[in-house]
Amino acid sequence: MSLLQATGMRGGYGAADILQGCTINCDRGEIAVIVGPNGAGKSTAIKAIFGMIDLREGDVTFEGKSITSLAPQARVEAGMGMVPQNNNVFPGMTVEENLQMGAFLREDGGAGVIDKVYDLFPAVKDKRYQLAGELSGGQRQQVAVGRAMMTEPTLLILDEPTAGVSPIVMDELFDRIIEIAKTGIAVLMVEQNARQALEIADTGYVLVEGQNRFTDTGAALLADSEVRATFLGGDQS
Amino acid sequence: MHDFANAFILLSNYVLIPSITYGSQLAIGALGITLVFSILRFANFAHGDTMAFGTMVAIFCTWGVQALGLSLGPLPVALITLPVAIAVTIALVLGIDKIIYQFYRNKKVEPIILVMASVGVMFMMNGIVRILIGTGDVSFADGARFIIRAREFREMTGLDEGLALRTTQVITVVVAGVVMAALFWFLQKTRTGKSMRAFSDNEDLALLSGIKPERVVQITWIIAATLATIAGVLYGLDKGFRPFTYFQLLLPMFAAAILGGIGQPIGAVVGGFVIAFSEVALTYAYRRVFEYLGPDGFEVEGLAQLIETEYKFAISFIILVIVLLVRPTGIFKGRVL
Ligand SMILES: Nc1ncnc2c1ncn2[C@@H]1O[C@H](COP(=O)(O)OP(=O)(O)OP(=O)(O)O)[C@@H](O)[C@H]1O
Numbered sequence: 001m002s003l004l005q006a007t008g009m010r011g012g013y014g015a016a017d018i019l020q021g022c023t024i025n026c027d028r029g030e031i032a033v034i035v036g037p038n039g040a041g042k043s044t045a046i047k048a049i050f051g052m053i054d055l056r057e058g059d060v061t062f063e064g065k066s067i068t069s070l071a072p073q074a075r076v077e078a079g080m081g082m083v084p085q086n087n088n089v090f091p092g093m094t095v096e097e098n099l100q101m102g103a104f105l106r107e108d109g110g111a112g113v114i115d116k117v118y119d120l121f122p123a124v125k126d127k128r129y130q131l132a133g134e135l136s137g138g139q140r141q142q143v144a145v146g147r148a149m150m151t152e153p154t155l156l157i158l159d160e161p162t163a164g165v166s167p168i169v170m171d172e173l174f175d176r177i178i179e180i181a182k183t184g185i186a187v188l189m190v191e192q193n194a195r196q197a198l199e200i201a202d203t204g205y206v207l208v209e210g211q212n213r214f215t216d217t218g219a220a221l222l223a224d225s226e227v228r229a230t231f232l233g234g235d236q237s
Numbered sequence: 238m239h240d241f242a243n244a245f246i247l248l249s250n251y252v253l254i255p256s257i258t259y260g261s262q263l264a265i266g267a268l269g270i271t272l273v274f275s276i277l278r279f280a281n282f283a284h285g286d287t288m289a290f291g292t293m294v295a296i297f298c299t300w301g302v303q304a305l306g307l308s309l310g311p312l313p314v315a316l317i318t319l320p321v322a323i324a325v326t327i328a329l330v331l332g333i334d335k336i337i338y339q340f341y342r343n344k345k346v347e348p349i350i351l352v353m354a355s356v357g358v359m360f361m362m363n364g365i366v367r368i369l370i371g372t373g374d375v376s377f378a379d380g381a382r383f384i385i386r387a388r389e390f391r392e393m394t395g396l397d398e399g400l401a402l403r404t405t406q407v408i409t410v411v412v413a414g415v416v417m418a419a420l421f422w423f424l425q426k427t428r429t430g431k432s433m434r435a436f437s438d439n440e441d442l443a444l445l446s447g448i449k450p451e452r453v454v455q456i457t458w459i460i461a462a463t464l465a466t467i468a469g470v471l472y473g474l475d476k477g478f479r480p481f482t483y484f485q486l487l488l489p490m491f492a493a494a495i496l497g498g499i500g501q502p503i504g505a506v507v508g509g510f511v512i513a514f515s516e517v518a519l520t521y522a523y524r525r526v527f528e529y530l531g532p533d534g535f536e537v538e539g540l541a542q543l544i545e546t547e548y549k550f551a552i553s554f555i556i557l558v559i560v561l562l563v564r565p566t567g568i569f570k571g572r573v574l
């Protein structure tokens with residue numbers, strides 16, 4: 001039984017369902033990647049997993065317990081962390097304050113965890129007294145991931161962590177994400193850079209129109225000629 | 238030299254000191270408006286009447302203390318009644334939030350609906366205050382009236398112009414300084430204060446960080462009620478209490494908050510002083526100042542007053558309109574209403 005099991009999710013923002021029975025699982029120490037065309041419902045799927053939209057059908061379980069009716073804050077308390085696709089930092093607060101806010105639920109204030117985040121992202125440490133709104137795209141993404149790490153979650157959900165960053169920074173972010181997964185955290189991530197993301201994925205989900213089109217290991221999906229032709233931009237490799 | 242000193246004293250007495258005092262009062266009022274806006278995301282039209290309510294409670298308590306035959310020596314009794322007045326106002330405001338605003342928040346209504354609800358709350362509070370204390374003027378400043386009297390000052394310095402410093406002016410500036418320092422310390426340094434800034438900055442991410450919205454909202458109301466009561470009592474001590482005047486204060490307070498950048502506490506403070514200074518400086522009659530500064534025997538016809546005092550509210554209004562047209566985010570890049 002996986003740490004996170006989201007089964008048969010159906011729902012959306014209004015009358016029309018964006019998710020049409022979509023299923024996502026993720027386990028400790030594993031990187032699960034969701035790819036798919038724009039508007040496929042990738043962000044919607046992880047919002048549903050985090051309780052930010054209501055499901056009409058389906059069930060989300062975490063550590064074996066159903067969390068379908070829990071509010072997002074309660075899911076944070078249960079051990080889930082989330083980095084949204086947009087507006088994922090507090091722009092008017094310093095980098096350090098952003099991290100402190102990530103630790104808001106911790107009784108101890110998270111001083112020890114901040115050092116761990118600084119070890120993981122040395123560039124963040126250098127900028128700690130700067131406003132998060134004044135950082136470069138790559139630095140901001142690191143702060144966003146760091147903020148979500150502050151509760152020491154067992155499941156970390158990332159929505160396009162490499163959006164708008166250079167290829168070099170993207171490789172570095174992926175390296176950090178692999179490091180995070182190695183510490184036993186489950187990482188569920190939506191990625192636009194599908195090929196690179198599937199290379200580091202233990203499990204890959206190809207989502208189309210709110211449904212699972214393909215589900216397999218990252219390597220198997222990369223090897224699948226149909227997936228390559230349709231979703232990875234041609235057959236070159 | 239003498240003339241220059243006389244002109245300076247005249248300006249201090251009638252422009253500088255009054256606008257610093259009035260600016261402090263506006264700043265504390267505008268801070269409440271700006272905080273409610275940054276957390277609850279609506280312009281709270283009931284803020285002026287919240288000030289009136291808090292001041293009314295302080296006045297009743299003052300009368301109670303005076304009836305017991307007690308006094309604070311040179312200081313006005315209203316100062317020690319502040320904690321009680323603040324507590325009662327907090328209770329009222331939290332009750333109103335529970336019954337009225339929370340209902341709309343849960344329905345996730347557009348901000349304009351909350352603004353309209355606050356107009357309703359304004360009329361209601363307005364009614365409560367007028368029923369309980371009446372509509373007339375109430376003067377409740379006791380203790381010593383002056384710290385420096387104009388006559389004493391003239392005798393001391395040998396100048397023709399006297400400088401009068403009233404106790405309430407000094408109290409206003411001292412209390413305002415303490416309140417602002419405490420508020421900025423709270424917002425910058427404490428966990429709760431930072432969570433309020435986070436909520437104001439990015440509400441969705443604040444929720445994802447486990448910050449509880451209802452708690453942030455409650456603390457905001459507690460602070461807003463505290464600031465409103467303090468601003469109201471300081472204003473009332475300085476200029477007397479009258480419910481209608483407090484309603485009218487909405488305009489300069491909103492002008493201050495928007496000029497500074499709504500949602501930005503520092504902007505509310507700067508805006509408060511700019512509005513106060515503009516109001517006082519533009520309605521002052523400069524005739525005697527010019528006569529001191531001009532050559533001997535120089536006489537000015539008329540009062541040399543730019544705008545008559547009756548039109549002082551037009552000044553806030555014009556500043557407000559200009560800011561909204563030219564730079565709607567205000568001096569410190571606040572939100573756009
Ligand atoms: N807040 C919202 N309200 C209403 N509809 C929305 C909202 N957010 C997304 N949608 C709609 O839901 C569908 C799926 O959007 P979603 O953001 O999940 O796509 P996505 O796969 O994450 O796309 P992208 O790769 O562009 O991020 C789209 O048709 C979008 O228009």
Ligand SMILES: [Mg+2]
Pocket residue numbers: 042043044085159
């Ligand atoms: Mg998306």
